[in-house]
Structure formats: C-alpha cells, structure tokens
Amino acid sequence: xxxxxxxxxxxxxxxxxxxxxxxxxxxxxxxxxxxxxxxxxxxxxxxxxxxxxxxxxxxxxxxxxxxxxxxxxxxxxxxxxxxxxxxxxxxxxxxxxxxxxxxxxxxxxxxxxxxxxxxxxxxxxxxxxxxxxxxxxxxxxxxxxxxxxxxxxxxxxxxxxxxxxxxxxxxxxxxxxxxxxxxxxxxxxxxxxxxxxxxxxxxxxxxxxxxxxxxxxxxxxxxxxxxxxxxxxxxxxxxxxxxxxxxxxxxxxxxxxxxxxxxxxxxxxxxxxxxxxxxxxxxxxxxxxxxxxxxxxxxxxxxxxxxxxxxxxxxxxxxxxxxxxxxxxxxxxxxxxxxxxxxxxxxxxxxxxxxxxxxxxxxxxxxxxxxxxxxxxxxxxxxxxxxxxxxxxxxxxxx
Amino acid sequence: xxxxxxxxxxxxxxxxxxxxxxxxxxxxxxxxxxxxxxxxxxxxxxxxxxxxxxxxxxxxxxxxxxxxxxxxxxxxxxxxxxxxxxxxxxxxxxxxxxxxxxxxxxxxxxxxxxxxxxxxxxxxxxxxxxxxxxxxxxxxxxxxxxxxxxxxxxxxxxxxxxxxxxxxxxxxxxxxxxxxxxxxxxxxxxxxxxxxxxxxxxxxxxxxxxxxxxxxxxxxxxxxxxxxxxxxxxxxxxxxxxxxxxxxxxxxxxxxxxxxxxxxxxxxxxxxxxxxxxxxxxxxxxxxxxxxxxxxxxxxxxxxxxxxxxxxxxxxxxxxxxxxxxxxxxxxxxxxxxxxxxxxxxxxxxxxxxxxxxxxxxxxxxxxxxxxxxxxxxxxxxxxxxxxxxxxxxxxxxxxxxxxxxxxxxxxxxxxxxxxxxxxxxxxxxxxxxxxxxxxxxxxxxxxxxxxxxxxxxxxxxx
Numbered sequence: 001x002x003x004x005x006x007x008x009x010x011x012x013x014x015x016x017x018x019x020x021x022x023x024x025x026x027x028x029x030x031x032x033x034x035x036x037x038x039x040x041x042x043x044x045x046x047x048x049x050x051x052x053x054x055x056x057x058x059x060x061x062x063x064x065x066x067x068x069x070x071x072x073x074x075x076x077x078x079x080x081x082x083x084x085x086x087x088x089x090x091x092x093x094x095x096x097x098x099x100x101x102x103x104x105x106x107x108x109x110x111x112x113x114x115x116x117x118x119x120x121x122x123x124x125x126x127x128x129x130x131x132x133x134x135x136x137x138x139x140x141x142x143x144x145x146x147x148x149x150x151x152x153x154x155x156x157x158x159x160x161x162x163x164x165x166x167x168x169x170x171x172x173x174x175x176x177x178x179x180x181x182x183x184x185x186x187x188x189x190x191x192x193x194x195x196x197x198x199x200x201x202x203x204x205x206x207x208x209x210x211x212x213x214x215x216x217x218x219x220x221x222x223x224x225x226x227x228x229x230x231x232x233x234x235x236x237x238x239x240x241x242x243x244x245x246x247x248x249x250x251x252x253x254x255x256x257x258x259x260x261x262x263x264x265x266x267x268x269x270x271x272x273x274x275x276x277x278x279x280x281x282x283x284x285x286x287x288x289x290x291x292x293x294x295x296x297x298x299x300x301x302x303x304x305x306x307x308x309x310x311x312x313x314x315x316x317x318x319x320x321x322x323x324x325x326x327x328x329x330x331x332x333x334x335x336x337x338x339x340x341x342x343x344x345x346x347x348x349x350x351x352x353x354x355x356x357x358x359x360x361x362x363x364x365x366x367x368x369x370x371x372x373x374x375x376x377x378x379x380x381x382x383x384x385x386x387x388x389x390x391x392x393x394x395x396x397x398x399x
Numbered sequence: 400x401x402x403x404x405x406x407x408x409x410x411x412x413x414x415x416x417x418x419x420x421x422x423x424x425x426x427x428x429x430x431x432x433x434x435x436x437x438x439x440x441x442x443x444x445x446x447x448x449x450x451x452x453x454x455x456x457x458x459x460x461x462x463x464x465x466x467x468x469x470x471x472x473x474x475x476x477x478x479x480x481x482x483x484x485x486x487x488x489x490x491x492x493x494x495x496x497x498x499x500x501x502x503x504x505x506x507x508x509x510x511x512x513x514x515x516x517x518x519x520x521x522x523x524x525x526x527x528x529x530x531x532x533x534x535x536x537x538x539x540x541x542x543x544x545x546x547x548x549x550x551x552x553x554x555x556x557x558x559x560x561x562x563x564x565x566x567x568x569x570x571x572x573x574x575x576x577x578x579x580x581x582x583x584x585x586x587x588x589x590x591x592x593x594x595x596x597x598x599x600x601x602x603x604x605x606x607x608x609x610x611x612x613x614x615x616x617x618x619x620x621x622x623x624x625x626x627x628x629x630x631x632x633x634x635x636x637x638x639x640x641x642x643x644x645x646x647x648x649x650x651x652x653x654x655x656x657x658x659x660x661x662x663x664x665x666x667x668x669x670x671x672x673x674x675x676x677x678x679x680x681x682x683x684x685x686x687x688x689x690x691x692x693x694x695x696x697x698x699x700x701x702x703x704x705x706x707x708x709x710x711x712x713x714x715x716x717x718x719x720x721x722x723x724x725x726x727x728x729x730x731x732x733x734x735x736x737x738x739x740x741x742x743x744x745x746x747x748x749x750x751x752x753x754x755x756x757x758x759x760x761x762x763x764x765x766x767x768x769x770x771x772x773x774x775x776x777x778x779x780x781x782x783x784x785x786x787x788x789x790x791x792x793x794x795x796x797x798x799x800x801x802x803x804x805x806x807x808x809x810x811x812x813x814x815x816x817x818x819x820x821x822x823x824x825x826x827x828x829x830x831x832x833x834x835x836x837x838x839x840x841x842x843x844x845x846x847x848x849x850x851x852x853x854x855x856x857x858x859x860x861x862x
Contacts, residue, residue, distance in 0.1 A: 121728045122798065131743040132735030132844065132852040133764065135820055137808055141796035142820075145810060149792040152833055201794035247770060249820055250763055252812040256792045385820070 003240070005272030006100040008398050011226035011233035012218050014043025017349040019181045020214035020336040028060045028114040029070035031215035035342075036071055036110055039217035043229045047071060050219065051104035053078040056091030056111035057341035059126045067110055082341075084381020085288070086241070087111060089344030089390035092218055093239045099220050106225075111346075112215035113339035122211060123340065137200075139290065140208050142383035144201025146293040149256035154308040162202070164311040165292035166193040169206045172289060172328050175321050176335020178363045181346075183212045183337045207292040212337025216345035218352075223398065232356040237374065237393040238272035240265045248385025262301040262380060262389040269391035270303070273374065274399070278303040282325060282393075283372030284354055284365050286347035288380040289332040299327070302378060302391075326365040329354065344379040344390060351375035355396040373397060401512065402685060403555040404459055405546040406659040406696065407452025409445050409523075410646060410703040411436045412825040412858075413710040417536045423712045427531030433647035435710050436540035438718040438803040439824055439842040442468035442523040443478045444853065445542035445652075447485040447841040450521050451784070452697040453544040454486060457552060461519035464494040465511060467504035467651045470525040471496070472843075472851055474574065481853060482521055484748035485841050487782070504651035505619070505675035508658075511547040512557040512683065518547045524650035527719050528578040537622065539647020543655030554691040555662060555671065559606030560683035563598040565590065569678065570621060577720065581621075588625045594680040595629045599672070602682035608670060610634045613684070615665070616672040617641070617657040622648060629676060639664070645704055654681075660700045667691045706861070708827075718803065729800045734847035745780065750839060750855045752817055753778035761817030781817070783839070787860065788813040790835040795828040802845060811837050811857050824856040836860040 016038025018031055026034075040046060055067035055078055064078025083090040088111030095109045118124055122138060135142075151161045170190055176182035188206060196204035219229070226233030244261040248254035266278070275281050285302065289295040299310035304318075304325055313319065319327035330336070330350035333343060353359045354368065355375050379390040413435040421428030436445060446466055454461075464486075466479035479494035488494070497503035504522035511518035526538025547557075569587045572579040581587070595618075603609065610633070617639035620626030630638040639661040642649075649656055654675045661671055667689045675681040716722045745751040746764045753765035756777050760770050763783060768775050793809035807823040809831060823831065824842055837857040844852045 118730075119728075120730055124730050127733040129733075129736035129739055131739040131747050132732075133743065133747050133854045135808070135822070136732055136799055136801075136844070137794075137796050137806065138729070138799045141794045141799060141806070141808060144794040145792040145808075148833060152792075199798050200796045250761075250818050251770070252791070252816070252818045254818075256810065 003268050003272065005238050006096060007237050007272055007274070008223055008235050009100045010096045010220050010236050011223045012236070012348070012352060013221055013226050013229035013233050014039050014045070014219040015217065015349050015352045016042055017181060017216040017346055018214050020183045020212040020339060020346065022116045023213040024116065026213065028112055031112045031114065031213060032067060032070045032110055035112065035215035035217040036108070039108065039219050043219040045106065045219060045229065047073060050076070050106050050108045052076060052098060052107045054081055054091040054095040054107065054109045055079065056081045056087040056109070056344070057113055058082055058084065058087050060112060060114045060341065084388050085290070085338065085340050086344055086379040086381045086388050086390040087341045088216065089377065089379040089392065090241065092220070092345060092348065093241060093390065095220050096236055096239055099222055106219065106221045108217060108219050109345065110215065110217045111342040111344060113341040114213050115211050115339055116213050123338065139383065140203055141200035143291040143294050144203045145256050146297055146384060147202050150293065150297065153255060153257050154311070156311055160311065162194060164296060164314050165207055166190045167314050168289065168292040168295050169193045169334060171320050172332040172334035175329050175363065176331020178360065179331050179335065182331045182335040183210050184335045203291060209290045209333035210337035212339055214337070214339035214342045214346065216342045216349050218345055218348060232396065234352050234355050234394050234396060235398055237395050238269040238391065240269035240272060240391045242389045244382065244387045246386040254385055256384050258297060259301050259380070259384060259387055259389065261387045262298065262378070265389040265391050266302050269393055273393040275374065275393065279325065281372060282374050282376050283367040284326045284329055284351070285376040285378065286330065286332070286350050287327055287378040289328055289334050290338065295327065298378060302376070321363070321365065324367065326367060329363055329365050344377065347377040347379060348392065348394070351377055351394050355394060400553050400556050401549050402547065402553040402557040403545055403662065404517070404548040404552045405453045405457035406662060407449045407456065407544045408656050408659040408700045408703065409449035409452065409542040410434050410700070410707070411440055411445065411540050412707055413437060414707045415710050415712065415715050419712040420531065420536055424531045427536050429536045431644035433536065433539045434541055434707070435715055435718065436525050437824060439844065439856065441472045441843055441851065442470045442525060442542070443472050443481045444841050444843055445540070446482050446521040446523040446544065449523065449542035449544040450482060450486055450519060453519065453546050455697045456695065457546050459517045459546060459548050459552065461488060461546065462492050462516045463518040464488065464492060465497055465507040465518060465520050466495065467497040467507050467522040468524050469499050469501060469651050471499045481748065484744055487745070487749040487751070501651050501653070501677035502679060505654045505677055505681040508545060508654060509560065509562065509681055509683065516548070520545045520547060520655065522651045522655045524652045526648060526650045530716060530721055532578065534578060537643065537648050539649045541646060541649040541652040541656050543652050543659050545655050545658065552690060553688055554694045555685040555687050558608065558670070558684040558686055559602060560681070561598045561601035561605055562679065562681055563594040564679040565594055584622065584624070587621065588628055591620065591625055591676040591680065592629055592632055595674055595676055596632055598680040598682040599633055599674060602684060606684040608684060612670050613672050614669040615639050615661060616674060617661045618674045618676070619653040619657050620676040625676060629674060633674070635672065656700070662687070663696050663699050663701065665691065727798050727800060727804060729798060731800050732845050732847055734850045735852045747854055749782065750784040752781045752783050754781040754816070759816060761813065763817050763819045783813060783817060784855065786813045786815065788837045788857070790831065790833055790837060791818070792833060793831045807831055809837065809857060822856045823858060825858045830859055
C-alpha cells in the first residue's frame with residue numbers, strides 16, 4: 001500500500017475565475033456560468049466536449065444538478081463534492097484521478113460559493129442535528145489560540161508576534177492590491193492592522209480573511225493530450241489529502257503550534273512530486289491564510305521554515321512578493337475573501353497564471369525565472385486539532 | 400435516628416451592589432449586595448452544583464430526589480430529571496419536581512424527614528422583579544441541597560416539627576410572568592407572625608422540647624423585615640444570620656440555605672430550629688450529633704460569601720431579560736436533538752468520558768475506538784466532572800453568538816489525562832492565562848425552541 005500520486009499524468013489546460021467580491025448582483029448560477037465560460041474559452045472547448053464534471057460547493061447547493069442546471073448540461077455525469085474549506089481543491093483531485101484512470105478524456109471542475117446571501121457575518125456551517133455539547137466558537141477564535149501557544153513555545157514576545165502577524169496581513173494586501181480579481185485592492189499599513197477592531201483573542205479584523213462570493217473552474221485532460229488544447233499546459237505533480245481524526249481536540253500532546261494533518265499531507269505531496277527540499281525547490285505557494293497565524297504555522301508545516309523559525313523568515317521578507325519564496329502572490333484569502341467551494345481553485349488559478357507567465361508585471365515573481373519550477377497550493381478546512389488538508393504541486397514542464 | 404446526613408450550598412459567583420441600582424435608576428436599590436445567577440445558570444444548574452457539594456460529603460446514594468424552585472426551567476417537563484442525570488444517580492431513583500412555590504421547598508424537607516430511605520432535597524431559586532422594585536434589590540439567587548437519611552452518618556437528628564397551613568394573599572405570580580406581586584407587607588407580617596408562633600409552639604411540643612432547649616433558630620421569610628420580626632417573637636436567644644445583607648432573600652433556596660449555614664456554625668449536641676414562613680409556617684427541630692464534629696462541608700457558605708466578584712447593573716438587567724442588547728450578527732445556535740442528547744446522557748449531563756483500557760487514553764466525548772484505531776469497544780467510563788484541569792491555550796471570541804458575549808474559551812488538559820476545548824464561565828477575559836487551573840460546572844449553554852441546552856463549562860479556580 002502506498003500513495004503513488006499521478007505525477008505528470010494529467011494537465012490543466014484551461015481555467016477561469018470570477019472576481020471575488022460581495023456580489024449582491026450575482027447569484028450562484030451567475031457565478032458558475034461566468035467561471036465556466038472563462039474556463040471553456042481558456043481551453044478552447046465547448047461544454048459538449050467535456051465528458052464529466054465535478055462541482056465543489058460547501059453549502060450553496062446540493063447534488064450535481066446544482067451545476068448541471070445553470071450550464072444546461074445534457075446527460076453528463078456531475079459529482080458534487082464537499083470537504084470543508086478544501087472543497088474546491090478536492091473537486092479537482094477527484095476529477096484528476098478520473099482522467100488518470102482513463103475513465104474520461106476531458107473533464108471540468110467548478111468550485112463556487114454564494115456566501116453573502118445569509119445576512120450573517122463570516123462563514124456559517126449548516127447545523128447537523130447533535131446533542132448540543134459541541135463548541136460554538138467562530139473560526140477566528142479557534143485559530144487565534146495559535147498565537148499565545150506559538151509565542152509561549154518559541155519564546156516570541158507579544159510585540160514580536162504582533163509584528164509577524166501584521167507583516168503577513170500587510171504582505172497579502174500588498175499583493176492583492178495588484179490583482180484585479182481580488183476583493184480588497186488596497187494596501188494597508190501595519191498601523192491599520194494593529195488598530196483594527198478585535199475579533200477573537202489578539203486577532204483584529206485585518207488578521208482575518210474576508211468573506212466573498214466567487215467561482216473558479218478548471219479543465220483537465222491527460223498529459224499527453226494537453227497540447228491539443230493549449231501551448232502552455234500546467235501539469236499536476238502531486239495531489240495530497242489528509243482528513244484528520246480530530247485527535248488534536250482531545251489529545252493533550254497537541255500544542256497548537258502546528259497542524260499535524262498538514263505536515264503529513266506535505267510529506268505525501270513532496271514524495272509524490274519528488275521534492276527533496278521544499279524551501280529550495282518551490283517557486284511560489286498559495287496557502288490557506290484564513291487568519292494571519294494560520295499562514296505563520298503553515299510555513300513550518302509546509303517545510304518552508306524550520307520549526308520555531310517561520311516568524312523570523314516572515315519578518316525577513318522571505319515570503320514577500322519579491323522574496324525568495326513568494327507566498328500568496330495573488331493576495332490570498334486575505335485579499336480575496338473565502339467563497340469556500342471556489343477558494344482552492346482560485347489558488348490554482350494563480351499558480352496557473354504564474355507558471356504560464358500570464359500575470360501582470362507588478363505581480364510577477366522572480367523565483368520562477370531563477371530556476372525554481374514548482375507552484376504549490378495549500379487548502380485547509382476545519383480548525384486546529386480537527387482539520388482537513390489539501391496540497392497540490394504544479395509545474396509547467398514534464399519531468 | 401433520621402435527619403440530615405449532609406448538605407451543600409451554592410452561591411453564584413456574581414454579586415450586585417444594591418447601590419448600583421439606585422445610581423442607575425434613581426430609585427430602588429439599598430445597602431449591601433445580592434447574589435446573581437450567571438446568564439448560563441438556572442434553578443436546575445444551581446441545584447446540580449449544590450447537590451454535587453452535598454453528595455461529595457457523604458457515601459450515601461439518594462433513592463429520592465425532591466427538587467423545588469419558583470423559577471422553574473420548564474413546565475410539563477420535569478427538571479429533577481436534569482439534576483438526577485447530572486448527578487449520575489441510579490435510574491431506579493425517584494426524581495420529582497415540587498410545585499413552584501417557596502412553601503414546596505419547606506414541605507419537601509418535611510416530607511423527607513418524615514419519610515424513609517435516603518432523600519436528596521434540592522432547592523434553588525432566582526429572585527427578581529421589575530427594575531427598581533423591592534424584590535429586585537432584596538432578592539438573591541442560590542441553591543442548597545440536603546441529604547436526609549438514617550443511621551450513624553446523621554449529623555443533625557430530626558426531633559420533630561409542626562405545620563401551619565393558611566390560604567391568604569401574600570405574594571403571587573401567574574405562570575409566564577417575570578415578577579411576583581405583593582398584597583400588603585404589613586398584612587403579611589401580622590399573618591405570618593401568628594402562624595409562626597403557633598407552629599413553633601406545636602413543634603416544640605412534638606419534639607419534646609422547651610424554648611430554653613433551643614440553641615439557635617433560623618427564620619426563612621418572604622422579606623428580611625418579616626423574618627426579623629418573627630425571630631424576635633420566638634424567645635430564642637440566638638438567631639442565625641439570615642444572609643439578606645449579602646446574599647438576599649433566596650426564595651425556595653432560603654430554608655435549606657439557612658439550615659446549611661446554621662449547621663456549618665453549629666457544634667455537636669446543639670438544638671437548632673428552622674422556621675419557614677411561606678403560605679403558612681413550617682417548623683423543624685434538629686439536634687446535632689457527634690458525627691457533626693467529623694463532618695467537613697465541601698465548600699462552606701462562609702467561604703462562598705467571601706468569594707465572588709462584582710457585576711454591573713446593566714449586565715444584571717441584560718441577564719434577567721430586562722433589556723435586550725444587540726447580539727453579534729451570527730446565527731443563533733440550533734436546538735439540540737432530543738434523540739441525540741438521549742444517546743449521550745452520560746456525557747452531556749454527567750460529563751463522563753471514556754478511558755482506553757489498554758493505553759489509558761481519556762476521550763472526551765467518549766469514543767468507541769482507540770486512538771490508533773486498533774481496538775473497538777474496549778473502554779471504561781471515565782467520570783470527569785470532579786477532575787480539575789490546566790489551561791493549555793485560550794481565546795476570547797467577540798463575534799460568536801453568546802447570550803452574554805464575549806465567549807472566553809480555553810483548551811483544558813485534565814489531571815490524569817484528557818483534553819477538551821471548552822467555554823469558561825464566571826471568568827473575565829483578562830483573568831485567563833496559560834497554566835491557569837480550571838474546574839467543571841454544570842451550565843445552560845443556550846435555549847433554542849424552548850429547549851434548555853445543558854452541558855458543562857470550565858471555570859477558573861481562584862486563590
């Protein structure tokens with residue numbers, strides 16, 4: 001038994017992505033149609049060319065019909081996928097495996113979420129009937145518990161922790177300000193971050209990702225067929241997924257300074273892609289910066305920084321747009337907001353653009369031209385202690 | 400020999416300085432403080448806390464639970480069953496709610512004393528009135544539990560007593576109302592004093608005592624004034640403190656609370672009298688036994704009086720539903736599932752986890768499968784309600800729905816194994832730190848669709 005992966009067996013040949021905004025004028029169907037049409041056009045195909053569909057949405061609709069109806073798909077298989085906030089990524093993983101298996105030649109993945117029709121702030125999970133003993137905290141509160149735990153473990157004082165988290169927020173907004181699809185397109189200052197109203201623990205509004213509506217789509221085929229559709233296919237090097245057993249919630253050895261599910265997922269992803277030294281080989285990463293401390297800990301779980309040192313790398317600008325290993329060059333969840341089903345594909349969309357050299361100059365990263373060849377996307381769902389993790393590695397060249 | 404075997408009293412953590420009422424409203428208020436049940440407490444949860452203390456101090460297991468309160472969490476549904484579940488009593492035990500009047504609480508004790516077996520008599524109350532009213536200022540919230548039984552463990556033998564029952568209009572409240580009304584204080588006082596004197600005299604005779612034999616008397620009365628007037632007419636030199644200056648008049652909880660407080664100050668061989676004035680008069684006499692000398696109250700009333708923390712009047716009004724504060728714009732929690740809750744009664748009400756027989760791992764909530772997934776159904780029940788813990792990390796959630804935001808929340812590691820991320824109560828945001836010590840308390844998380852969702856929270860151990 002082993003996780004073999006499907007390195008270089010499938011390729012993404014077209015993608016689409018809507019603007020991520022509080023989109024009062026568009027419903028779920030509009031978002032799906034816009035992202036899908038962009039993806040069809042990107043790959044130069046029509047909906048009838050596509051053999052099968054995977055549709056990721058956390059709670060904007062149920063069943064494949066939610067996709068088949070707005071796209072008017074005729075007798076096509078459509079699988080609706082849900083896997084917490086990693087829903088969009090998971091849809092692509094399933095679709096890729098279907099292509100690799102030989103079951104289909106050409107498939108499409110659509111991830112979409114209409115969040116802003118609830119009338120509430122933040123994301124809200126659909127309540128499953130239960131015994132009433134579960135926690136009722138916001139995600140912000142759950143992730144805020146990293147901050148004192150990390151500072152305590154590694155001897156980072158409160159002011160330094162604050163500076164690290166602010167750097168992450170400022171960086172992602174700097175990147176997002178250079179992205180026309182981002183929800184927040186303004187640079188922010190450290191002072192603005194630190195003076196923002198407190199939400200949970202020491203986290204203020206600017207430590208938290210926004211909430212937006214959005215959709216993204218990808219068209220996937222076998223690697224050997226990729227050049228039928230595009231001159232610049234993006235090859236899938238690794239697709240890794242871990243669903244945690246929730247043990248961190250009840251295991252006293254879990255210390256809230258790491259996400260073990262993600263660390264395990266990274267080991268698997270790098271093995272699939274043949275990566276020996278992630279810090280040296282990965283050109284860019286789109287990671288799940290739902291809250292600023294999340295991104296900090298991810299730098300260690302993804303092996304970009306040694307344990308207990310990511311805070312220093314953050315302050316040194318290693319992950320800045322012009323840094324050694326740019327993280328969230330598109331602005332991340334911080335700038336885009338988090339339409340759950342779409343976010344994983346939005347991350348891939350940035351990797352797709354960067355690897356194809358299709359981003360505007362002001363957002364172009366230098367690490368690719370310096371010989372690094374891999375883009376990583378990382379998407380998580382759940383909370384510290386109880387999490388699902390997805391990691392992909394993508395590249396523009398076959399190995 | 401039949402009598403009191405054990406007791407436990409519970410005073411909620413928050414105290415309202417009555418002068419704050421006057422400052423805010425320009426009327427009402429007064430001197431001293433009153434206890435205030437937290438927003439997540441009701442008569443059932445406070446009854447559970449008092450009962451836990453009472454049962455910790457005895458080896459006896461009650462076969463009957465009598466629960467009395469005016470502030471009934473439910474009608475049509477029994478709340479004694481909630482208390483019974485949280486205490487993890489055998490399902491063969493009889494658990495009953497007594498009627499929603501102060502008289503029921505006094506009567507429950509009389510029934511237990513004249514009955515057989517081991518009876519847990521629990522009384523709890525939340526007293527309030529309209530803003531600026533006498534009831535609001537003079538009331539108090541508390542619970543007290545008495546274990547009544549037989550044998551050498553009896554610390555206060557029941558010597559006898561008497562009842563006087565009278566239909567007259569002192570105070571009343573129709574179901575659903577938030578406050579009681581009072582006919583005429585002077586009329587009540589005169590009526591009660593006549594009833595009390597008569598019952599006291601008959602009680603002495605029934606117990607074979609003369610007034611001179613009584614060392615101390617406690618009087619539970621609708622108001623401090625009536626109680627003091629009554630005490631002055633009984634001819635007993637020592638009158639036990641009525642706690643109205645610090646706790647308030649605690650309604651259904653008052654008879655057992657005053658008896659508990661009197662027992663804590665008593666020595667073996669003393670005769671104690673309890674007089675309760677409520678739609679009549681109930682009088683009971685006790686003689687403390689040598690067993691009292693070796694009895695240790697789990698959390699004495701005097702200690703709880705010395706603890707506690709101040710509460711602002713505006714928050715008191717909000718907790719009592721007298722003012723509605725704008726909630727966070729987050730969905731309110733959904734009602735709990737009745738059938739799901741029934742399947743997890745031991746966990747939800749009793750806070751019982753499981754312990755892996757092989758590697759000793761503690762699971763909260765209980766698990767059927769070991770951490771490594773190797774073994775199924777090889778666990779033992781692990782009661783955790785009395786286990787203390789240490790804060791591993793924490794947060795304050797200002798956005799999540801709570802009846803009283805913000806939510807203070809901690810990851811708690813329990814002594815001898817087990818971890819649970821859980822809400823803290825009776826705890827201010829600036830008090831929490833890594834390494835802080837926590838104990839468990841039974842609370843009401845929220846009410847949805849009229850269903851009270853009871854579960855446990857942590858609270859800081861101070862001092």
